[in-house]
Amino acid sequence: MDETRNVISGHVEGNVVQAGHIDVVNFATPVPVALAGLPAEADFADRLDEQAGLAAVLDPAAAGQPSVATITGLPGIGKSALALRAAHGAVDAGWFPGGVLFIDLHGYDPAGGVSVKAALAAMLRALGIERAPATQGERENLYRSRLAEMAGRGRRVLVLADNVSDVAHANALRPGSPLHRMLITSRDDLAVAGARHVDLRLLRDEDAVGMLAQALEAATPGDTRVADEPGEAVRLAQLCTGLPLALRVVTHLLTGRRGHPIGRLVRTVGAAADRIDALSYDESVAVRLAFDTSYRRLPPPLRRLFRLLSQHPGPHLGVGTVAALADVPDNDASRLAEGLRRASLIEPSVVPDCYRFHDLLRLYAGKRCEADEQPADRAAAVNRLLAYYRTTAQAAHTHIDSRIPAERRSWLFAGRGDAVAWLEAERPNLIPVVSLSARCGFDALTNEVALALHPFFELRNHPDEWITIAKLGLAAALRLADPDAEAQHLTALGIAHQELQWYAEGREFHERALAVSRRADDPVGQSRALINLGAVSHQFGEFEDAESLTEQALAIASERVDHYQMTRILNNLGYLAALQHHCDIAESRYRDALVSARELGDPQAEGGVLTNLGEVLQQTGRHADAIECLRQAHDLSAQSGDRLRAGRALHNIALVYQDLGQWEDASACHRRALALRREIADRNGEGKTLTQLGRIHARQGRRAEALACQRQALAAFVQTGATADADEVRGLIAELTA
Structure with a gap:
């Protein structure tokens, strides 16, 4: 027998047989290579x-x-x-x-x-x-x-x-x-x-409508329902909240009902008791099915948190609210929330260190909470949430209200800036939370939270939201028969209406606050109401009444040595004198107010007084002193979080530069003031700054830019009902277009 050599070398693919003796060889069928098994594309939004x-x-x-x-x-x-x-x-x-x-x-x-x-x-x-x-x-x-x-x-x-x-x-x-x-x-x-x-984020309305139109056209060439009903198509996309799966569902529903207008489906889905169930086509294409699979994979603690987070009424959730709902420490709350975020069941909010639900997931979580949590457990979670807001809002109040001494300020916040930052972050949640408290019948809590929020809203100039909060607080105070709280809520309503330049309504609220304070024999409340009535009177040009009311307030505050009230009163008296061109009297009163503000240690009040004093210094030709005074006013207002007065100080600095003919410096200050006023939606202030920028552009021969500024200013004044200012701007526009 010949010697058998059983050696293989080199690269070999396929079947190989090595044996000393072979009778029968059965070669296996080669295994096919499958490297082209990519599925077809599904409906797609152009991301x-x-x-x-x-x-x-x-x-x-x-x-x-x-x-x-x-x-x-x-x-x-x-x-x-x-x-x-x-x-x-x-x-x-x-x-x-x-x-x-x-x-x-x-x-x-x-x-x-x-x-x-x-x-x-x-x-x-x-x-x-x-x-x-x-x-x-x-x-x-x-x-x-x-x-x-x-x-x-x-x-x-x-x-x-x-x-x-x-x-x-x-x-x-x-x-x-x-x-x-x-x-x-x-x-x-x-x-x-x-x-x-x-x-991936949710689709914008226009992208969602485009996806819907593309899918309907692909299913039935010539389907023009999106083009025929553009408004209804947008509404349907909004009901789907930009979720592509939900859009696929409504596409299938519309494709199967070719004669049905989009508006009919909008009404069906919008009126459904359970919108998630309405967004299903069959067992394979359903929003609830997709959510169920993610929910069931969660460990029990995350399932519980997911359910309880649905009880928060606002648009986003901070770690503190998560901790309150789940009844766990902040560190655990942060860890649990991150677990839900990693599972894509909540997502980061635009507010730093906060989370938000997708709208359909919020609905789904609410249904799971109803099904899986006992009513007593749901109620306990809501109670903890509302108690958290009361505690934290009151803690923030101790840093914002300058009448509260340093030793009584809460340790929950590092300082005024920290407290203001928390309230600004929570601002979108405040009305939903206070409304929830009112619906639950918690009058004491509703009243206390509203009272704690008044200084913040006065500081930050959010009058529309302030009015809503104050009305909820007022209703609770009336049910509680608490005259002091009633007067404070009425005062808040009066000031908020003044900020909106609704002076008649503001006067009515201040008169009601004065009547309540007199019945309760409350001198602080009376002084506060008299100050505000004086401020409203001067807006109507009733200077004698304004001065009389303010002097009455001064007599009460002086007797009590109330530096907080005295600062405001002296400042208002100075303003009244300045309006009547009594500059010496105005300056004297402003300087007295400045001493009172500094004794109080209130940077917000000090900044307001310095702003007014700077105007008097400008009017009397002391431009360098005016600029220095107004710069201090701006810095103090910014430090205290008073963006309204910080914008006013910048505007006034620019006016001084205009007096001096320093046009570039004036423009730079006006642009800074304009950005700040737009940020806080101070439309009247925005109009005033645009008017001055337009004047500067016109002086520099930049007619188109001047005209653009004046037209924007006119829109602002018309919106705020500032008739005299609007008429002045119309005249300036007429000059530019002549």
């Missing part, structure tokens, strides 16, 4: 920025890009659709000659997802390997080795892993070679090392 970001990752010509990108977002946001669009685009561009490996891991399927071992076995079969090794580690090694071989031959591959719920799956399927690329979609914020993170 151009996100597409560009993914294209940069996938493009072989782009240097310095990561090899992996994760696409995350809440259920139904369109993660898979974006990934498929990016993958198809890359294949069409010829960027992946080795093909695409696609796998749906079903990570959020209630029946369970694909295990790591099974996923690797599927990927190996797609690569032409019939028998996968037994252990996970061996499968990973073989998978990466085969991909490395393809990289060595220039056969670049894209791996697309859809619905990944665990970072272990992502890491196991990640190619070892940097030549290859990987796209991952997940509802969870997976910690994939070195990955580019693409977080």
Whole structure:
């Protein structure tokens, strides 16, 4: 017998037989290579920025890009659709000659997802390997080795892993070679090392309507319902809250009812007792199903938190409110909230360190709370939430109300700025929270929170919101038969109406506050009401009445040595004197008010007095002193958070520069004042600053810019009902257009 040599060398692909003696050889059918199994694209909204970001990752010509990108977002946001669009685009561009490996891991399927071992076995079969090794580690090694071989031959591959719920799956399927690329979609914020993170947001109305129109046209060419009913199409997109899955549902509903107008579906969905149930087509295309799968995967503490967060009535949730609802310490609340964020069931708010619900998820969470939480537990969570707002609002009040001495200021805030910042962040929540308290019948709490908020609203110039809060507080105070609180709420309503230049209404509220304070024999309340009535009287040009009322207030405050009231009264008396061109008297009163404000230690009051004093110094030709005085006023007002008076001080500095003919300095100050006044929606102040900017532009021969300023100023004055100012601006416009 000849000697048999059983040696193989070199690179071999396919079946190999090594044996000393062979009778029969059965060759297995070659395992096909499946590298073109990319699913077809679904309905897609053109997320151009996100597409560009993914294209940069996938493009072989782009240097310095990561090899992996994760696409995350809440259920139904369109993660898979974006990934498929990016993958198809890359294949069409010829960027992946080795093909695409696609796998749906079903990570959020209630029946369970694909295990790591099974996923690797599927990927190996797609690569032409019939028998996968037994252990996970061996499968990973073989998978990466085969991909490395393809990289060595220039056969670049894209791996697309859809619905990944665990970072272990992502890491196991990640190619070892940097030549290859990987796209991952997940509802969870997976910690994939070195990955580019693409977080999908809800569609804007116009993009949602475009997606709806595109889908209807694709289903039925010539479908013009979106073009025929543009307003109803926008409303339908809003009912879907920009969620692509919900838009797919309404597209299916409209496609199946070709004769139905969009408006009919809008009325059906809008009137539904459960909008989430209304947004379903069948068991496979339903918003509730997508939300259920994410909710069920949560551990019990996160499920409970998700349910309880729905009890917050406002648009965003801070860590303090999360802690109150869940009845846990702040650190635990932060950790739990981050868990929900990583699961894409809440998302970061535009307010720093806060979270928000997607509207449909809020509805879903509310339904889960009704079904899974006992009524007593829901009520306890609401009680804790409202108690948190009372405690924190009262703590902030101790820093904003200058009548409260330093030793009585709450430790919850580092200082006035910290307290104001918290209230500004919570401002969108304040009306919903106080309204919830009132609906629950908690009169004492409603009254206390409203009282605590008055100094903040006076400081920050939010009169419309202030009126709503004060009315809720007033109703509670009347039910409680609390005359002191009643008078304070009436005063707040009066001042807020004055800020809106509704002086007749303001006077009525101040007269009611005076009557209540007199019945209660409350000298502080009487003095406060007399000051405000004097301020309203001067707005009507009733200077004698204004001075008489203010002098009565001064007599009461002087008897009590009330520096807070005396500062305001002396300041108002100085203002009345200045209006009547009694500059010496005005300056004397302002300087007395300044001494009182400094004794009180109130930077807000001091800044207001200095602003008025600066005007008198300007009128008497002491320009350098006026500028210095007004700069101090601006700095003190900004320091105290009083943006209204900070804007006024900047405006007045600019007026001094105009007197001096320093036009560039004047323009710069007016622009700063304009930005601040627009920021706080001070429309009357905005009109005054625009008028002066227009005058400067006209003087410099810049007619078009001058005309634009005056037209904007006119719109502001018409909106605020400032008739005299509007007439003056009309005259200036006539001069510019003559």
